[in-house]
Every structure is written in C-alpha cells, then in structure tokens.
Amino acid sequence: MNAHQSLAIGQPLETLEAISPAAVEADPMVRFAGISKTYPAYRGKPGVNALQDIDFAIPRGSITGVIGRSGAGKSSLVRLINGLEKPTTGHVIVDNREISALAGRELRLAQRSIGMIFQHFNLLSSRTAADNIALPLEIAGWSKADIKTRVAELLALVGIADKHDRYPSELSGGQKQRVGIARALATRPSVLLSDEATSALDPQTTRAILDLLANINRELGVTIVLITHEMSVVRQLARDVVVLDAGHVVESGHVADIFTHPRHPITQSFLAEAIGDSLPVSLQSRIVAEPPVGGQAVIRVQVRGAGAGDTLVARLARELGLDVALLSARIDEIGGQHVGSLVLGIPLGIPGGEGAVTRTLAWLSQYQFSAERLGYVA
Ligand SMILES: Nc1ncnc2c1ncn2[C@@H]1O[C@H](COP(=O)(O)OP(=O)(O)OP(=O)(O)O)[C@@H](O)[C@H]1O
Numbered sequence: 001m002n003a004h005q006s007l008a009i010g011q012p013l014e015t016l017e018a019i020s021p022a023a024v025e026a027d028p029m030v031r032f033a034g035i036s037k038t039y040p041a042y043r044g045k046p047g048v049n050a051l052q053d054i055d056f057a058i059p060r061g062s063i064t065g066v067i068g069r070s071g072a073g074k075s076s077l078v079r080l081i082n083g084l085e086k087p088t089t090g091h092v093i094v095d096n097r098e099i100s101a102l103a104g105r106e107l108r109l110a111q112r113s114i115g116m117i118f119q120h121f122n123l124l125s126s127r128t129a130a131d132n133i134a135l136p137l138e139i140a141g142w143s144k145a146d147i148k149t150r151v152a153e154l155l156a157l158v159g160i161a162d163k164h165d166r167y168p169s170e171l172s173g174g175q176k177q178r179v180g181i182a183r184a185l186a187t188r189p190s191v192l193l194s195d196e197a198t199s200a201l202d203p204q205t206t207r208a209i210l211d212l213l214a215n216i217n218r219e220l221g222v223t224i225v226l227i228t229h230e231m232s233v234v235r236q237l238a239r240d241v242v243v244l245d246a247g248h249v250v251e252s253g254h255v256a257d258i259f260t261h262p263r264h265p266i267t268q269s270f271l272a273e274a275i276g277d278s279l280p281v282s283l284q285s286r287i288v289a290e291p292p293v294g295g296q297a298v299i300r301v302q303v304r305g306a307g308a309g310d311t312l313v314a315r316l317a318r319e320l321g322l323d324v325a326l327l328s329a330r331i332d333e334i335g336g337q338h339v340g341s342l343v344l345g346i347p348l349g350i351p352g353g354e355g356a357v358t359r360t361l362a363w364l365s366q367y368q369f370s371a372e373r374l375g376y377v378a
Contacts, residue, residue, distance in 0.1 A: 028057035034090035065234035068244030115184030256335025296345035
C-alpha cells in the first residue's frame with residue numbers, strides 16, 4: 001500500500017483525522033480533502049473549474065512531483081498549499097494546520113513554514129544575492145546580526161558563498177535559482193514548493209539544481225513538492241508522483257509503480273516522451289502495411305520492471321527457434337525499474353506465413369509482455 005492509498009480517497013476530513021498512527025504515512029505533510037477550486041466568471045469570461053474531487057496526501061519528508069499539461073491545474077494546486085488561494089470546497093492541511101481556514105496574521109505566520117521557488121527566480125534586481133536572501137528574514141523581524149549569520153549559512157548551503165555581493169544581473173540562471181532556493185529556505189520551512197523551477201535552465205544546470213534539491217531534502221528533511229510538465233524532472237528527483245489532468249488526479253503513487261504500469265493515457269504520453277518511445281526515423285520509413293516476401297513482421301514489446309527485457313530476445317530465439325532481429329531498443333531506468341521498448345523483427349518464412357508471428361505474440365503474452373504489431377519490413 002502506498003502513501004496515497006493509505007489515506008482513503010474521498011473520505012471527509014473527520015475520517016482522515018481518525019486514521020490509526022500505525023499507518024506510517026497517516027501523518028502526511030500536506031493533505032487535500034474534498035478539494036475543488038472554481039474561478040468565478042469575470043468580465044464576460046466564463047467560470048473555470050480548475051480542480052475537482054482532489055483527495056490525496058503528500059508524505060512527510062518526501063519529494064513529490066505533480067505533473068500535468070498546461071492548464072491541468074498544477075499552479076492552482078500549489079497556490080492552495082501556500083494559502084494564496086482558498087479552495088471552493090474542502091480542506092487543505094499543511095503540517096497539521098488547516099491552511100485553507102487561516103487568514104491575516106495567522107496565515108502569514110503559517111506561510112513562513114512554506115518556501116517557494118519559481119521558474120523565473122523572482123529576485124529583486126536592486127538587491128544583492130545576500131540581500132535577496134535576507135528579505136524574508138527582515139520581514140520576519142530577525143535582528144541584523146542573526147540575518148548576517150543565517151545568510152552566510154544559506155549561501156554556503158546552496159554553493160554560492162562567493163556570490164554574496166553580486167546582483168541578479170551578474171549571476172547565471174543556475175546561480176539565480178540557487179539564490180531563490182536559499183531565500184525560500186531562509187525561515188527554515190518544512191515544505192518547499194517548486195513551480196517549474198528548472199524550466200528556464202539548460203539540461204546541465206537543471207541536473208545540478210535537481211541534485212541540490214535532493215541534498216536539501218536528504219539533509220534538512222524538507223518535504224519538496226515539484227510542479228512540472230517535464231517527466232524528466234519527476235524521473236530524476238521524485239519518489240512519489242501525482243498526475244493531474246483537466247483538474248483531476250488521474251493517478252498517484254510511487255514513481256516506479258506509476259511509470260512501470262501507467263494506466264491513464266496522459267501518464268502513458270508523459271512516459272512515451274520521457275523514454276523516447278517513437279521509432280528511429282530510418283526504421284519508421286521502412287515499415288509497410290502488407291507482408292513482403294521473405295520479410296519480417298515488426299513487433300514492439302513494452303519492457304517494464306527490473307531487468308525485464310534483459311534476456312527476452314535470447315529466450316524468444318531459443319524457445320521458439322526463431323532468428324529474431326533486434327530492430328530498435330530504448331530502455332530507461334525510472335525509480336530503479338526498467339521502462340522502455342524493444343522492436344523485434346520476426347522472420348515470416350514462407351510467403352504469407354504468419355505462424356512465427358502468432359507463436360511470438362502468444363509467447364510474449366504468456367510471459368505478460370504487452371506487444372503490438374507495427375507492420376512489416378522487407
Ligand atoms: N486566477 C484565475 N482566474 C481564472 N482562471 C484561472 C486563474 N488561474 C488559473 N485559471 C484557470 O484554471 C485552469 C488551471 O490553471 P493552472 O494555472 O492551475 O494550470 P497549470 O497546470 O498550472 O497550467 P500551466 O502549466 O499552463 O501554468 C486553467 O484553465 C486556467 O486558465
């Protein structure tokens with residue numbers, strides 16, 4: 001049972017509160033209970049149901065990815081966590097406090113324990129790196145001496161101690177995001193929200209920032225919620241994932257479970273993008289619909305699970321006595337599991353002879369491999 005299943009979906013808050021302490025993750029960092037969010041009609045524009053029937057929990061200390069296409073409701077969800085938006089129905093609980101019920105000073109105090117980083121960093125251009133990081137501490141009323149010590153600590157933590165006096169215009173994208181992360185962590189939050197924080201960065205810098213977030217999670221125990229439309233971010237960093245589509249949670253659970261057995265088409269499409277499930281162009285252009293004499297049937301086999309595809313071609317060739325060709329293979333690792341596909345060429349033998357193909361498909365199905373026939377090559 002995973003964290004999300006352990007919190008009974010759709011139960012009202014009172015029932016959720018009664019969950020036995022024996023359920024390890026019954027004390028999550030964030031809980032959405034019966035949430036919907038509707039933006040009202042405005043100046044002739046119709047109202048929008050941005051979120052509906054949202055019931056899930058984010059485990060304490062986890063890194064949870066919230067993935068969805070544009071307009072799926074990701075930002076609305078994240079604004080509910082830090083209380084910038086109120087739900088239309090339901091409750092949002094953060095660290096055992098109902099943030100959705102707070103207002104004014106109480107809300108501002110609660111928001112200090114929820115840090116946030118942004119795609120475009122949101123730094124003040126007129127302040128140095130150190131002064132940007134100091135800002136939330138000034139607002140929280142820290143003394144000058146305490147701010148100085150804390151800012152030095154934070155700059156070192158994010159690996160830019162030497163950029164203390166630099167202005168944002170003098171920093172690279174990755175360095176600016178490091179300042180953003182230090183600022184978000186200044187008041188020692190228990191939750192860090194990341195809204196597409198690496199979307200404006202190149203792949204190498206993205207990798208470095210994701211590594212930094214992983215260290216922060218490990219060393220400080222901060223729960224991280226990553227909003228993203230990029231599967232690669234979830235794959236590199238998250239242990240848990242919530243897939244949003246049109247305002248609904250369509251799947252949630254451990255990354256390895258969800259992406260080795262994706263059920264919803266939107267999850268399948270994210271996975272296909274992540275592992276480059278498309279065929280190589282040279283192969284694609286050779287595939288025809290009718291079996292050519294002496295050709296091969298092209299079969300794509302999905303590989304899901306630890307070591308799932310390792311011996312497949314050898315076993316298939318041995319057990320069925322076939323000269324199986326490996327036309328293309330793409331296998332990646334997600335959450336420690338192999339995910340990808342093998343494209344096999346099965347010799348047709350005599351003209352129109354489909355016996356080998358039928359036997360191959362039956363053999364694959366016997367071993368629970370999902371397979372499809374894509375066509376034929378000469
Ligand atoms: N303040 C608002 N007023 C009215 N409609 C809004 C508001 N904020 C968001 N919406 C609408 O709610 C829906 C969900 O938007 P949201 O920004 O939460 O999605 P998203 O998944 O974050 O999208 P993106 O990746 O493009 O930022 C969209 O249809 C959007 O137009």
